[in-house]
Amino acid sequence: MEDFSSEGRRTRQALRAAQLYYVQDQTMDTIARELSVSRSSVSRLLTHARDSGIVEINVSAPDDHVGDTEKRLGDRYGVRAHVVPTPDTLTDVERLERVAMNAARLVSEFVDSHMNVGVAWGSTMSVVSRHLVSRPTRHSVIVQMNGAGNTQSTGIEYSSDILQRFGQAFGARVQQFPVPAFFDDPATRDALWRERSIRRLLELQTRLDIAVFGVGSPFSEVPSHVYIGGYLGQADYRSLKEDKVVGDVATVFFRADGSSDNITLNTRSSGPRLATLRRVPRRMCIASGAQKFAGVRGALEGRLVTDLVVDEALARKLAEAR
Amino acid sequence: MEDFSSEGRRTRQALRAAQLYYVQDQTMDTIARELSVSRSSVSRLLTHARDSGIVEINVSAPDDHVGDTEKRLGDRYGVRAHVVPTPDTLTDVERLERVAMNAARLVSEFVDSHMNVGVAWGSTMSVVSRHLVSRPTRHSVIVQMNGAGNTQSTGIEYSSDILQRFGQAFGARVQQFPVPAFFDDPATRDALWRERSIRRLLELQTRLDIAVFGVGSPFSEVPSHVYIGGYLGQADYRSLKEDKVVGDVATVFFRADGSSDNITLNTRSSGPRLATLRRVPRRMCIASGAQKFAGVRGALEGRLVTDLVVDEALARKLAEAR
């Protein structure tokens, strides 16, 4: 059955315009005449073509030009590093924005049909989700990695919005994880974890093909919003400090050497155990800003990461560390 | 050893500019300030980045929008068809130009390291070679498929120029085939074919990963330049007619049903037997203009082609044929 709806027509036009523009190097003016629409419409068609994934633009270094820092990070931590060019003069917000754009592209590049994609939430992930370039896939699933909180701080939406945008971009089913980020009583969690509906999701988490996450840095000057969102109390902070925590991934905490055993708070967290996380074939960590240094380094030491996306300054710091 | 030569520097800058422009959506002006060069230089850097393969732009149909004609050609002849959008009002030259641009992109997409790429020559291939987007590969070889003539008709260069451009684009070694397109005496060919140096090349031809070629159409109104370049005489023409030839690939002739047995002229041709050609895993045929209809159809019937690149009008004709 053919699709003659206006949406199908639009896509066909966009496709044709894109071919003429990107492959045959026509100007929009020429294309406009060829499709008998106005030049402006062609401009809009091309925009549509770009962010609906009809055209796909890749920038890749010829092998002999992979950045020095990237190589060093690769050698030192065994990760594929993606260093985002960022002049040091940018504000934190701009820097994050740029890192997120790069990361979003990478995600769209990696995700494919029939994949289970684990997605965490947080301010970084929020920005990333807003820059995803759409790429229609089939039978892929977006899986929420840890329980959500409803945060309304500036620029952060409900975690479900983040997931929704991922779902949108890949035409994927979204699998929510309807539990709180932290439980008060570990026993409650354990009970809930025995529920059939929850078990199904936990099981899904063990079969992820990709996990995408940022890192929290609880003891940096600018704490991740997990720490200001009212999730944790004074006592919890003290507990983290005692356990020598340097960061978290999906609300699961770890130390500078990447270890997470016997960290009190983890017994109450809704996130996946690090051992589980490490079994995911591709684990993409996105971080921007020097204040994430300790957290990211811990995540790297703990082998939680296979693909690292960071800004230049942070990359340098990581490469030089130790 | 680091490469600090000006060429290496240029590439690094181009890479960075490309990332900023295509991934981070910066304007050239911004990028110029960031690299402290003029905006014009950024424009030039981006041009360089595009046609040196640092950025790679793909236009692909979402599966549910593959053209109708493409599907029909696929069903009918068992080829992957690439129909190039071309309004019917174009001149033959413009049409060819557009088809060639598309084809060139496809070639660059298919060719990879360690591949042997067979290349024919002719007016179509000449235009194609001029639009190749560079893609650095290693250990790949460009192999000339049939003996060359030195033609100076408009727009056609020596076949070696075509090969040279292929070599350039892929950083590949170029393997010339220093024999005439047609021999006067089959025996001369057979003798030459026993030469060690020639045998090495013939053997290479049997191990091609891709073959790229146009088709000749000897009996259309506008004959392929093979037929006007002085390669063939009156008697030869008669012989072709008697043998019911409709076209050629790499100066090897075939009939409407794709057969090539007992075609007199083939015993004197320097091109590969069709059986040999058919063993190449990917065989890309590029043709533009309705006058190629008979030739292309023969090539398709003879299963000489796995990937077909044609303009819209020709595609329609082929799809409707039979």
Add this chain to the structure above:
DNA sequence: CCTCCCGTTGCACGTTTGTGCAGTCGCATT
């Protein structure tokens, strides 16, 4: 040291492209 040559740069200009706005069309609701 000078000179010439070749490759690179920025400027200035014309061209090409993005976008706010107001007008139009189709469609569903009253």
Add this chain to the structure above:
DNA sequence: AATGCGACTGCACAAACGTGCAACGGGAGG
């Protein structure tokens, strides 16, 4: 039929971009 709504179009203007040209600079040869 009238009304309202939303999606889409073309216009007009501003922003962004490509390129011929002249000036610059650094290296080889005299």
